[in-house]
Amino acid sequence: MTESSLTVAVIDPSQARAAILEEGLRAAGIGRIVVLPDTADLHERVSALKPDVVVIHLESPSRDILEQMSGVSRHAGRPVAMFVDRSDTTMMEAAVDAGISAYVVDGLRPERIKSIIDIAILRFNAFARLQRELSEARGELADRKLIERAKGILMNLKGLSEDEAYRQLRRKAMNEKRKIADIARAIVTTADLLG
Amino acid sequence: MRLQIGYVPLCDAAPVILAQELGYAREEGLDLDLSAEPSWATLRDRLALGHLDGAHMLAPLALASALGISGPPSDLAIGLPLSLNGNAITLSNALSAAVAGEDGFGGDWRGVARAFARVATARRQAGKPVTLGIVHPFSCHTYQVRLFAQAGGLDPAALRTVVVPPQHGVEALSRGLVDGFCAGAPWNEVAMAAGVGRVVALGAEIAPDAPEKVFAVSGRVGEAGAPLVRAVARAGLWCADPDHRDELVHRLGRRAHRDRELGLVARAFERRGPDATGRALGHLRLGEAAQARAPERLDWLLREMRAAGQLDADPAQEEAARALYRPFS
Numbered sequence: 001m002t003e004s005s006l007t008v009a010v011i012d013p014s015q016a017r018a019a020i021l022e023e024g025l026r027a028a029g030i031g032r033i034v035v036l037p038d039t040a041d042l043h044e045r046v047s048a049l050k051p052d053v054v055v056i057h058l059e060s061p062s063r064d065i066l067e068q069m070s071g072v073s074r075h076a077g078r079p080v081a082m083f084v085d086r087s088d089t090t091m092m093e094a095a096v097d098a099g100i101s102a103y104v105v106d107g108l109r110p111e112r113i114k115s116i117i118d119i120a121i122l123r124f125n126a127f128a129r130l131q132r133e134l135s136e137a138r139g140e141l142a143d144r145k146l147i148e149r150a151k152g153i154l155m156n157l158k159g160l161s162e163d164e165a166y167r168q169l170r171r172k173a174m175n176e177k178r179k180i181a182d183i184a185r186a187i188v189t190t191a192d193l194l195g
Numbered sequence: 196m197r198l199q200i201g202y203v204p205l206c207d208a209a210p211v212i213l214a215q216e217l218g219y220a221r222e223e224g225l226d227l228d229l230s231a232e233p234s235w236a237t238l239r240d241r242l243a244l245g246h247l248d249g250a251h252m253l254a255p256l257a258l259a260s261a262l263g264i265s266g267p268p269s270d271l272a273i274g275l276p277l278s279l280n281g282n283a284i285t286l287s288n289a290l291s292a293a294v295a296g297e298d299g300f301g302g303d304w305r306g307v308a309r310a311f312a313r314v315a316t317a318r319r320q321a322g323k324p325v326t327l328g329i330v331h332p333f334s335c336h337t338y339q340v341r342l343f344a345q346a347g348g349l350d351p352a353a354l355r356t357v358v359v360p361p362q363h364g365v366e367a368l369s370r371g372l373v374d375g376f377c378a379g380a381p382w383n384e385v386a387m388a389a390g391v392g393r394v395v396a397l398g399a400e401i402a403p404d405a406p407e408k409v410f411a412v413s414g415r416v417g418e419a420g421a422p423l424v425r426a427v428a429r430a431g432l433w434c435a436d437p438d439h440r441d442e443l444v445h446r447l448g449r450r451a452h453r454d455r456e457l458g459l460v461a462r463a464f465e466r467r468g469p470d471a472t473g474r475a476l477g478h479l480r481l482g483e484a485a486q487a488r489a490p491e492r493l494d495w496l497l498r499e500m501r502a503a504g505q506l507d508a509d510p511a512q513e514e515a516a517r518a519l520y521r522p523f524s
Contacts, residue, residue, distance in 0.1 A: 040363040041372055061360040063234040064331045068358040089244075092267050096244050143329070 004031040008116060009051035011036050011066075013059050021055065024123040028115065032040050039064050043069065050052045054103045055114060055120050063101060071104040091117065098124040143181035150184035196419050197226045201238045202251035203352055204231050204378040205361075206463045206479055207254050207278035207325045207408045209443060210431035212450050219429045223422035229449070234360065236266065242413060243269035243509040249412045249423060251277065255500055256333040261519045262512060263393040264505070270414035273520045274424040276486055277408040277431065278291045281463065281479035282336055282398030284343060286375035287368050290314065290325070290482040304396040310397070312347030319353045328359030328367060328376030335407045336377040338499035339398045346401070364487035365389045374483055380463030380479045381409065381456060388459055402499075406485075407490045435482025437473035440464060493520050 008030050012018035018035045025033045026143065036045050042062050046054065046069060056063055095101065098121040104113050147169065154165040169187075173180040200215070202208035214220050215227040230247065232238035235302060240258050241247045244267055252260075257273055259265035285292065294310035315325045328348045329336040341351040359367045361382040367373045369389040375392065376382075386392040410427050412420050434443055440461065448457045463479050497513055500506040506513075 040359075040370060043357050044372070058237045059233050060242075061233045061253040061362060063236040064360060067236045068329075068332045068356075089267060092240075093244050096240055096246065099207040101240070 003029040003112075006030050006112070007032040007034065007049065007117075009034050009036050009046060009050045009054045010051055010056075011038060011042070011054065011060055011062060012057040013038050014057070014127075017057065017124065018128050021120055021123045022075075025116065028119055030116070052105050053116055055116065056101050056103070057124070058089065058096065058099045058101055066103045085103045094121050097121075099128070100124055143179075143184075146181055146184040146188055150187040153187055196224060196418060197228065198248040198410065198419065198423065199240060199246065200227045200249045200251075201230045201232045201247040202451075203235060203238060203253075203299050205281075205408075206447060206460060206486065207481065208251045208451060209279050209447055210277055210481055211249075211410060212430075213434055213443070213446065214426040214430035216429055216450075217433060219426040219433075220344045220423070223426050224366045225419060225423055226277070229450070235334075239266045239269075241477055242411065243267040245413070245415060247413070248411075248416045249274070249410060252408045252409055252411045253331060253334045254330060254333065254406045255337075255360045255497060255505070257409050258496070258500070258516055258519065259333045261411075262506075262515060265355065271411050271519065272350060272414065272420070274396075274412040274420065275410040275428055275431070275521070276406050277410050277427075277481065279404045279407060279480045279485045280397070280399035281379045281407055282339055283380075283394045284327075284375060284377045284396045284398075284401075285339065285364075285368070285373070285383045285392040286311075286384045286395050287373075287392050288390075291395050300315060304400045306348075307349035308343055310347070312344065312349035315344070315347075315349050315353055324353060324355045325375075326355040326357060326373045327391050328364065328373040328378070329356050330361060330378060331358060333500075333505065335398065335402070335405045335496075335499075337377075337499075337503060339405065340377050342401050342497070343396055348379045365391055366523045368392045381452065381459045385456060386457040397478060402495070404480075404484075404489070404492060406459050406496055409411060417463055431486055433482075435480070435484065488521070493517065 008025055010018050010021055010033060012021070020184040022033045022035055034049055034051070036042060038060050043065050054066055056066060083165055095117055100120045102113065102120070104115055150169060151162055154168060160168070169180050171182055173183045184192060200211060202211050203296055210296065212229060215229055217355045220227045233255055234305060235253055237253065238247070238250055239256055242250045254273070255275070256265060257271060260269045261271040261284060295304050295312050296454065306329060318325050327340055337356070340354070342354060343436050344351045344354055359373055359376050362376050364376050364382050365386050367376070368386060383394050387394060410424065412423060433439055443464070444457055447460055452460055497506065498517055501508055
């Protein structure tokens with residue numbers, strides 16, 4: 001069985017993140033990747049698709065569906081599919097850190113799964129990093145806007161120049177050991193309330 | 196000491212949540228960071244891998260994880276039983292009408308089970324087996340469904356059981372993806388309120404005082420284990436006090452349920468007589484009733500896990516399971 005004959009299903013509440021993983025798997029030569037939405041009929045869809053591997057994000061409530069479908073009880077008489085090799089704790093930790101889990105059909109060699117999991121870990125971690133950077137950038141932009149507004153308020157109320165207004169903000173922040181943005185937020189909030 | 200504690204948003208997570216919110220944990224010198232987990236499997240894995248130090252868990256899943264038959268290797272103990280009798284079986288409107296007695300569901304649940312068995316047998320013969328939802332293979336829900344089937348003389352293998360995450364229960368029922376489900380509070384109440392199903396039997400009737408949820412503690416916490424369990428136990432007693440009902444429902448609503456379900460959440464805790472349909476709702480018991488030392492409950496659990504083919508009839512494994520239960524008392 002080569003990569004090109006594998007069918008991998010991806011389940012992720014985040015469409016953007018699922019798309020990134022799909023791209024990564026395609027680049028690795030996986031034959032068929034199907035992104036399944038996290039809907040109430042997921043069980044039916046997975047049954048119909050018969051994937052060799054299912055990669056699912058830990059945020060998905062549907063993991064428990066896969067637990068049962070994969071026959072987590074070794075007495076179930078169904079193909080025992082487990083999350084990679086249970087003895088590979090390092091791999092499992094890296095996967096959980098990245099927020100993924102995977103279920104595979106019996107008979108697939110561990111190395112084949114490992115490469116898929118590695119790709120998923122890389123992609124999901126990259127996505128998480130992008131999200132963090134975006135959130136930080138948004139935060140910085142919001143902070144800058146607040147500081148601009150606070151300066152404007154001080155300039156109007158106290159007849160200060162822009163530089164002097166900023167210096168007062170900075171001095172207050174240093175004295176109170178707080179961030180300039182927090183002082184700015186307090187000023188803006190008060191000004192809003194006082195009309 | 197700061198500890199990460201996981202739970203799945205359900206009524207019976209209350210003692211874990213309240214241990215932090217009421218300050219009981221802090222009085223023991225512990226700061227708890229509560230984490231709502233999206234699935235039982237993820238909660239189990241995070242506990243096993245050290246992202247969580249303790250968790251609200253399905254009792255069988257906690258045992259299975261600790262015994263090494265579910266998820267990554269773990270070092271766990273069952274610190275405290277949390278809850279009893281929160282589960283119920285809800286069937287679709289069509290199926291519940293088919294199994295209702297002459298007086299609705301006010302009579303003996305075994306009559307309902309027999310009617311259910313007749314319907315299920317016919318459906319199986321027609322090649323369309325009855326499908327029931329459960330929350331996870333390693334759950335009392337699984338065993339209660341089996342016992343319900345057997346009470347009617349039905350082989351559980353004649354049923355098709357699938358996992359349905361509780362928040363998909365209403366949709367699964369209304370779309371006919373399942374014919375019913377066994378779920379914990381407040382999901383049966385939610386389904387009834389949505390008009391897509393009826394409670395036909397209670398877990399409390401099928402298997403009285405089955406140990407549904409427990410508080411599992413990782414070996415990693417060491418000496419903090421006993422004070423942690425003490426705090427949760429105290430919170431459990433608080434939760435069981437009817438005088439605290441309003442505050443309990445309010446706090447649960449904030450942590451575990453959207454506000455519009457609060458009325459339903461409240462119903463889960465009330466000891467009520469039969470409602471207009473003849474079925475008594477609300478038997479969830481927390482606190483002393485759940486926490487009482489009762490070895491027969493563990494016996495029952497192990498027996499059912501064996502019957503479901505999840506455990507071997509292996510004395511060594513059984514001894515290991517017993518050793519995991521309540522080491523802090």
